[in-house]
Amino acid sequence: EVQLVESGGGLVKPGGSLRLSCAASGFTFSNAWMSWVRQAPGKGPEWVGRIKSKTDGGTTDYAAPVKGRFTMSRDDSKNTVYLQMNSLKTEDTAVYYCTAVSGFRFQHWGQGTLVTVSS
Amino acid sequence: EIVLTQSPGTLSLSPGERATLSCRASQSVSSTFLAWYQQKPGQPPRLLMYGASSRATGIPDRFSGSGSGTDFTLTISRLEPEDFAVYYCQQYGSSSFTFGPGTKVDIK
Numbered sequence: 001e002v003q004l005v006e007s008g009g010g011l012v013k014p015g016g017s018l019r020l021s022c023a024a025s026g027f028t029f030s031n032a033w034m035s036w037v038r039q040a041p042g043k044g045p046e047w048v049g050r051i052k053s054k055t056d057g058g059t060t061d062y063a064a065p066v067k068g069r070f071t072m073s074r075d076d077s078k079n080t081v082y083l084q085m086n087s088l089k090t091e092d093t094a095v096y097y098c099t100a101v102s103g104f105r106f107q108h109w110g111q112g113t114l115v116t117v118s119s
Numbered sequence: 120e121i122v123l124t125q126s127p128g129t130l131s132l133s134p135g136e137r138a139t140l141s142c143r144a145s146q147s148v149s150s151t152f153l154a155w156y157q158q159k160p161g162q163p164p165r166l167l168m169y170g171a172s173s174r175a176t177g178i179p180d181r182f183s184g185s186g187s188g189t190d191f192t193l194t195i196s197r198l199e200p201e202d203f204a205v206y207y208c209q210q211y212g213s214s215s216f217t218f219g220p221g222t223k224v225d226i227k
Contacts, residue, residue, distance in 0.1 A: 035216070037164075044207055044218050044219065044220050044221045045156075045158075045164055045207060045209075045218045046218065047215065047216035047217065047218070050216075061214045061215065063215060064120070097163050097164075103151075103169060103170075104151070104152045104154075104211035104216075105152075105154040105166060105169045105209065105211075106154070106156070106164070106166060106209070106216075107166055107175075108166075109163035109164060109165070110163065111163060112163055
């Protein structure tokens, strides 16, 4: 069974930083492309970023609102993907979901971790 | 960036009725890269359809998808109580993903 478990969310002040982690199991993580998708309260989902598998180059892409502030990385030895979030803004407040990407769709989702950016 | 528009915003129907949800793209989308999700309160979205018309694993056949180019449709042939939820379309293009704003299907 595929499991994605996010951690690291919490309350942070504007301008602060936070690192989210996502531990994966139940599939061959090293072959997987992974993404983060966020959802602000009462809003629809918003894609944040994607990291390809190392065999596919390990490159990353980001949505325009987070480009230059957020960085995705992966540790295949730990079956874990990370999201480093810097220069956080109030509009980054959302539930952040870790997803496994398959064929350009979000095949599997974690339960999410809440990030609140507030003074 | 391709913008997705969904209509209607809310669909009020009774169990057993047919639901037709629309997703329109601001420019042409490959059917290969069009997916639909269902979300219930307090849960993450769940993949329903991919490639515009293929059902994800475990999705019942009362769900069907169609469309091409800029117009796509999700149809639920006969609504079951568990189908009342919010539905989102999603596309991939130019190294980015976008979601539509969603259609809420609620009980009339």
